[in-house]
Amino acid sequence: MATLMEDEVFKAFSTYAAIVILKMLLMAPMTAYYRMTRGAFSNEEDVALKPAEERKKLLRTHPDVERVRRCHQNDLESVVPFVMVGLLYALTGPELSTALLHFRVFAGSRIFHTISYVGALPQPSRALSWTAGMLVTFSMAYRVLSTVLLL
Amino acid sequence: MATLMEDEVFKAFSTYAAIVILKMLLMAPMTAYYRMTRGAFSNEEDVALKPAEERKKLLRTHPDVERVRRCHQNDLESVVPFVMVGLLYALTGPELSTALLHFRVFAGSRIFHTISYVGALPQPSRALSWTAGMLVTFSMAYRVLSTVLLL
Amino acid sequence: MATLMEDEVFKAFSTYAAIVILKMLLMAPMTAYYRMTRGAFSNEEDVALKPAEERKKLLRTHPDVERVRRCHQNDLESVVPFVMVGLLYALTGPELSTALLHFRVFAGSRIFHTISYVGALPQPSRALSWTAGMLVTFSMAYRVLSTVLLL
Numbered sequence: 222m223a224t225l226m227e228d229e230v231f232k233a234f235s236t237y238a239a240i241v242i243l244k245m246l247l248m249a250p251m252t253a254y255y256r257m258t259r260g261a262f263s264n265e266e267d268v269a270l271k272p273a274e275e276r277k278k279l280l281r282t283h284p285d286v287e288r289v290r291r292c293h294q295n296d297l298e299s300v301v302p303f304v305m306v307g308l309l310y311a312l313t314g315p316e317l318s319t320a321l322l323h324f325r326v327f328a329g330s331r332i333f334h335t336i337s338y339v340g341a342l343p344q345p346s347r348a349l350s351w352t353a354g355m356l357v358t359f360s361m362a363y364r365v366l367s368t369v370l371l372l
Numbered sequence: 373m374a375t376l377m378e379d380e381v382f383k384a385f386s387t388y389a390a391i392v393i394l395k396m397l398l399m400a401p402m403t404a405y406y407r408m409t410r411g412a413f414s415n416e417e418d419v420a421l422k423p424a425e426e427r428k429k430l431l432r433t434h435p436d437v438e439r440v441r442r443c444h445q446n447d448l449e450s451v452v453p454f455v456m457v458g459l460l461y462a463l464t465g466p467e468l469s470t471a472l473l474h475f476r477v478f479a480g481s482r483i484f485h486t487i488s489y490v491g492a493l494p495q496p497s498r499a500l501s502w503t504a505g506m507l508v509t510f511s512m513a514y515r516v517l518s519t520v521l522l523l
Numbered sequence: 524m525a526t527l528m529e530d531e532v533f534k535a536f537s538t539y540a541a542i543v544i545l546k547m548l549l550m551a552p553m554t555a556y557y558r559m560t561r562g563a564f565s566n567e568e569d570v571a572l573k574p575a576e577e578r579k580k581l582l583r584t585h586p587d588v589e590r591v592r593r594c595h596q597n598d599l600e601s602v603v604p605f606v607m608v609g610l611l612y613a614l615t616g617p618e619l620s621t622a623l624l625h626f627r628v629f630a631g632s633r634i635f636h637t638i639s640y641v642g643a644l645p646q647p648s649r650a651l652s653w654t655a656g657m658l659v660t661f662s663m664a665y666r667v668l669s670t671v672l673l674l
Contacts, residue, residue: 291565305603306540309537341566344571347566359545369528371534372538
């Protein structure tokens with residue numbers, strides 16, 4: 222047990238995995254914030270304390286809320302595979318410097334992706350940051366498959 | 373290999389991880405049940421056996437189905453990060469009693485969250501159960517980062 | 524560290540986990556492909572280079588895009604739990620042949636699920652492939668719980 226957490230690569234993986242997961246988790250309060258400031262809710266019980274005549278109007282979608290939700294969904298589709306593949310990658314014993322390069326590029330790409338998405342920056346900023354993260358995950362998956370392939 | 377599964381904290385983590393993942397997986401048959409009882413489907417091939425005049429009407433959304441799907445989505449956003457952070461947390465070697473407290477509060481909070489969401493209980497029951505789960509994950513992430521930080 | 528990746532079952536798990544995660548990741552470029560060929564986008568910045576009079580028309584949903592997105596979502600709901608439960612399952616030390624049977628059935632079921640879904644094959648092809656994958660995950664979760672149960 223202790224052995225894993227004494228390994229430098231595994232420590233680096235744990236650090237960056239925790240960082241990108243925390244970033245992903247922050248999308249939930251951000252959605253809540255946009256729901257409240259924009260007045261756009263999904264559930265009747267969430268607007269129960271509002272005046273009766275307003276309630277129905279508040280059960281709607283709002284472009285800003287949908288944008289944050291798409292960004293959150295993209296995190297689920299990108300960050301979760303990174304963490305799962307990254308764990309296996311860290312166990313294949315890569316060089317620490319190579320591993321750190323992968324983890325840093327990924328973490329940076331996802332932070333920039335969130336800024337591009339929520340801030341609606343002009344393309345291709347969002348597309349490029351998404352692609353950088355994807356390439357990191359593919360590179361780690363390639364190393365995993367080429368090291369342990371057992372079909 | 374055997375070493376990991378002999379560790380008490382790792383055994384406790386595996387138990388609670390399996391429980392909350394199974395709970396999450398049950399949202400899929402629950403969605404299917406609501407789709408069939410409410411008559412609200414997404415795919416043409418799913419209504420191919422119905423009488424031709426009914427088919428188009430069945431390709432619709434229904435509030436009850438959407439509610440279960442939002443609950444499922446919230447599980448993806450909360451349970452998956454818990455399992456990924458929890459694995460790293462278990463490897464940092466916390467006290468068994470502290471670890472069990474984290475895992476039990478999380479499992480309880482997610483079961484109560486599902487009941488609040490699907491049953492549309494008055495707020496803040498759903499908000500509080502969601503927050504309890506989130507705090508557990510943040511607490512575990514804090515321990516991971518303060519134990520292994522390697523940037 | 525090296526010990527884990529010398530274990531045959533863990534190698535097999537890593538191989539199949541990487542394969543199904545890569546399959547899931549391919550849904551993102553597939554969605555992008557359908558968005559571009561069908562002309563159905565979600566974000567204003569994604570259509571900024573189109574002629575001004577076309578832009579508004581391109582911000583719409585299209586049934587083919589929604590179908591691929593539902594398939595991607597189903598991958599998130601099925602592949603992610605498989606990888607998380609499968610990791611714990613591999614650590615319980617099952618027979619290699621039993622483990623390989625689980626992993627192969629799951630990988631096959633998800634590839635067939637994608638073909639059924641994106642190709643809109645008649646039911647019950649999609650339902651059966653989904654069920655096969657789910658049964659594999661339940662079987663692995665059962666083994667995890669019966670081996671390590673610590674509540």
